[in-house]
Amino acid sequence: MKKTVKLVPLQHRNKNNIAIQFVYDLKIKQCIMKLGAKWTKTHKCFYVESTSKNKQTIYYNLRDIGCYVDYSAMPKNQSKIYSKPIAKVKPRNEVSNSVIEMPKTHTDALQAFEDYLLGQRKSASTIHTYSNFIQLFLKFYSSRELSSLDFRDVEIFLEQVMAKRGYSVSSHRQCISGLKHFSKLELGLNYDPDDLFMPKKDKKLPVVLSSTEIVLILRATKNLKHRAIIGLLYSSGLRIGELLKLQLGDLDLERNAIYVKQSKGRKDRNCTLGHRIRPMLLNYSQTYQPKVYLFEGEQEGTPYNATSIRQFLKRSCAAANIQKHVTPHTLRHTYATHLLENGVDIRYIQELLGHSRPETTMIYTHVTERKINEITNPLDSAIQKFNKLDNEAANPLLYRNSNK
Template sequence: MKKIILSPVIHHNKKVLSIQFKYDNDVKNHLLKLESIYWSKTLRSFYTKLSLESIKTIFNHLKIKGCSIDFSQLEKYIEENKSKAIQNSHLVKQIPDNYKSDLLKFRKWLSQKRFSENTINTYVDVTTTYIKYALLKKADIYSTKLVEAFSYDYIFIPNKSVSYQNQFISGVKKYFEYNGFAHNEIQLERPRKEKKLPVVLSANEVKSIFNSITNLKHKALLSLLYSAGLRIGEAINLEISDIDSQRMLIHIKQAKGKKDRYTLLSPAFVKILRMYYVAYKPQKYLFEGQKGGKYSNTSAQKVLKNALDKTKIQKKVTLHSLRHSFATHLLEKGTDIRYIQELLGHSSPKTTMIYTHVTETSLKKIKNPFDDLF
């Protein structure tokens, strides 16, 4: 049985979770299927953020491989943080009816402002958590100090993403606006966005993913994401009538930013789509769940995960990686970036320009000075 040692360590002046084991390629590849797993030459081990959630995730993930997990060095950390969780358990209890009623009106107010359903759910969720925190602290909801305390306790300490922090700020700002409060009087500064390059698959890697899928519906879904450069939300919202096989276009309606657009309908994908349609006979949406209605985001993620398990791809691939790969491969084939911007539905060319940093074609043109030494 392969032994894994989990322990809290300091790395770059920050506490992280060290994952140590005697080198085993099978264990390494299985571990890297998780997000946010890094290798440290200094620690000579893999590591990730330190939290109760990450400990649980690592433990369950490696148990699948039959590993023996030694987390004895984490016992003190687990006990201390469990106590904090119990101490703050008031946060998960029901809030008073007057706040429930106010949040329901807040939701309706956001709907009238024509925010998307996803945005409304996110804003209401983060605002609900913030209100619970205010009640726990017995503090004024509109206090600058409370906003700062919440940011520290629930965003900085748990090492939440910059994206989550921005969602919190946006949600609370809208709640303040809804209540007629001058939110600009409170300092709600946004953090700098992380400048990360997208994960891009090679054409052979994309092909290997498709070749690993035997289920026709699953193959059709992932093929659509790549061949049309769609977001997963756009794909599962597609209706049968949105496919225009005469003009070889796909009509994307009210996508991000409430914009309509057209994107490519691949002739090769049409062949797969027709076979899928005959076999599954969807009624309204192009991809439907077993009980009808839209196919779920979660099911789509499982489809990709199962496909990746069958390949030897070690990149941290998500459904969105197929969209990134579509854009990058178009750019490498010489497609004008303005057309790529239109196909992806980007508001600004600056967003599309990120793909110029990951194109294989442009990087290959650079002569490496190391080659001149030999």
């Protein structure tokens, strides 16, 4: 018989949270603690922040261990859309998508789609993203039969929702990928997924910090734990998700290496650990004494929170008077760029970053300042060659009187 876990709205510490209620079971406790759930003595239950992402993550992980998740007490108008559109003032007659009820045929189709993605072994993040966009699509056509939707209807959805509501090009591309997968369920939709137009990716140069700016940020970070996190993100080029999953056994201080398990693309890899970060990590571990994860949250044995990292990094940048928009991923961009500027071969950088293709690394690291500065200006080159033939003036080509 399946064990039941109930999700209930909880107001705690002036925040909206989700209480996770269940008859004590060690397997369930370990599962939700790995997901970042915290224990409250006041309410005597585990809880997480009330977000659609947390709700779905709890649902899928508990279902994977054979639990029945009862979330009937949760607000039904809670939006599952994780990629947020640009805020805008809605016309009075425009109804919010979150309150649109779908018919059973549409909810069944959405559930079938989520099950299909699980069967395809897609990551939790991919399932969240694709399911959210398909839900948006189904709610947009909540009054239509699925078998009546054709290619033009899909185009109208992309025009009226994805474009007009200000979704990014990246989100637009993810939506189309979700629609292509959705078409494989053969629910009577009359469109060829191969005909869907995929907009080109934005080719934006990433924000990169200078070496001086990195040191200034570290010096401005007074908290030892925060300083160790920032230092490790930069010195090893880790993604924030990879850092949060690091356990004590994943560090090899003798070999100056970090073992990253099952990162993006379900790949393991080894990352280098800088010599200067070692004493900082040793000092941190002796002070905080983590038990399971290298960086733990308030609840012992649970991973640290990604939102907290973004917040204290923002404060450190402000304290260091850094005007650039800096995120944890900026430190990874900076790590890769500085390696390239220091002459490290692009193939080694690809391996350190965990990229499958060298093309990804080339785009990721972009053109470094060092290489641009080493390009000789054609005017300087022309004058230099001319001066070798005529030593009468410092710059004869520019200063000689052409009438003589």
